[in-house]
Amino acid sequence: MKLVPVTALLVAVTFTGAAQATPAQTPTPPPPVGGDLLAGRGLIKPVGFKAPPKTKATAYVIADHETGQVLAAKDPHGRYRPASTLKMLTAATLIPKLDKTLKVRPSRDAVNQEGSAVGLQTRPIYTVDDLFKALMMSSGNDAAMALAEANGGLDKTMRDMNDEAKRLQANDTVAKTPSGLDKPGQSSSAYDLALIARSGLSDKDFRRYVSTKTAKFPAPKKWYEISNHNKLLWRYKGMIGVKNGWTTKAQSTFVGAATRDGHTIIVSIMKHEGYFWEEVADLLDWGFAARGKATPVGLLVDPLPDEPAQQAAPVATSHATPSPSRKPMMDAAASEQNASTRTMGSVVIGGGLLFGLVWLGYGIRRRRRRL
Template identity: 70%
Template sequence: MWTKIVPVTALIASVTLTGGTAYAAPTTPVGGEALGSRGLVAPPGVEHPPKTQAKSYVIADVETGDVLAAKDAHGRYLPASTLKTLTAVTLIPKLDKDREIRPSRNACNQEGSAVGLSVKATYKVDDLFRALLMASGNDAAMALAETNGGLAKTMRDMNAEAKRLQAYDTVAKTPSGLDKPGQSSSAYDLALIARAGLANPAFREYISTKRANFPAPKGHYEISNHNKLLGRYKGMIGVKNGWTSKALGSFVGAATRDGHTIVVSIMRHDGYFWDEVAKLLDWGFAVRGKATPVGKLVNPAPDVQAAPRASAPAAHVTPAAQPPLLDTAASRQDDSTKLVGSLVIGGGVLFGLVWLGFGIRRRRRARSRS
């Protein structure tokens, strides 16, 4: 939950992720005190939002950032494929959409939902983003991660982007959203990430496409958007839905009417949520501009320069070059123990250098006296 986030943890984690830029998290819930509540937070003077089986949700005005209502906004849950929004927001600016690639066998064999990538076919990055956001392809997610320089680099990039957006409830462990221990997001963060994506024309184009031709080893086949409200709900732009047996249903979606855009995010819904989401969107449009906001979707965090690290040169050592014992120990560490280890090792290196310098000066003085 939000209470687990403290400024020092967020600051150090972001330094580790970005290698030079730190983003300091506030001590209060991001977006306002009221959003720290586990229960319903609704504005006075208007009818409460429609009921939903979702454990957590946020309804917000995209233009102003006003959070109109929320329930357990910062509750951390498994995001399932809604995490692909962060993958897209992170990688769209980094990858040339016209670049052509042949996916690895590892990418093609990803479990869960897939668009059907083949090692025998060539794809543009543009195709892979459509597969990611329209057809929820886990194979496309891995192919994009590998195109970005590998899985490890992509996870660092995604987590750094989450911190930049102040999505501090979000910890990405996979580019696809497949369940993995330690992975999390929140309804607040999903709305925040979606808002960032909606500001990118390419992201908007991918999420709003209903059908598209997709390359195959011989010719093309058609893929369709998994968002059931696209084309059915008036003004629906799109965004992303997700489901796994552990995460249950999750969704983040945005619609525009009369020049105003409302975003709704839900998490941990154990049934058919599409009609409930439509009613939440209707409520958002009805109260927008009339209700007192209960919180705010914040803007990206300002950059804060990190202090130089004494152990910086060691960052060039790859895991494969480590002794087996250290490699095994590193694989068992969590983020906190890795940080402590880095500080201890960095401090040890610094102490050794200082002691060496002191010894050299003593020898020089001894020579000058003789």
């Protein structure tokens, strides 16, 4: 009988397996956050209810703050530049982390940020509370950088903001700056902006910052007054915030929330080419009319649950005394095995036992021959 080398068998098996392999299938993309209907790029409206008013916004979402129901939308998950509406994520991330009474001395880099600014100077005269007002009322890019510095630096703050976006399930959002100034790779969506606004409005300090019309702001010699850039705070009944933005590449972006009869509607718009205040007011009116009557087309999802804290393993010391209730070592090891390790252990032990029995029998036969 001619024996086939083991190497040849392995090669044969390898080539046989390769010949039978099937081409990899393209994975099915996950469903959009908030419901299948929100995958649409055009107008998404409830069946049997009048369509929302027309708007020049490329994307928008109208949602019920209390229930999270999306009442209507247009390209809700389309990714666009957020401009200063990204400051909502900055505030939602940093408000729980920073002491409002902490005094901050902005760096030269912070006070020299381009774009909209509140006029910070490199002096330790600003509290964190002052800087949040400047961020959300006056859209200060200098305040955004000063808050990032107070949080431990720009890199840490960007990690924190993107972690918060993931926690909120704002998966279309990638933050590259704390201010919303355009930067390659930075994006958000109308859905995410509504989601972030809904989360932020649940915080009393966030709501206070975005709803304040005017406030005193510190200066080296005397205070001066700053005003909220959200024009609907003066024009729309029940308006409570939240944030507007604009850059040449993003065009106009805006998120607004208003309350009537104990109910709040959120409207987010992105990439609007012109004057949008009246259009947003009309969308809010439609949202109040549709709430509780129109069939929702999606849902603003809740944040992901916090991961349970892992218990730290006890630290062993050279003077540690074994506990009398501790299991014997072999029992403890056996209890920690999983199915695969138990199977492997059985094979090894069984194989060793068989080898030992064969060897013992061989020795006995040799001994008898010598006798």
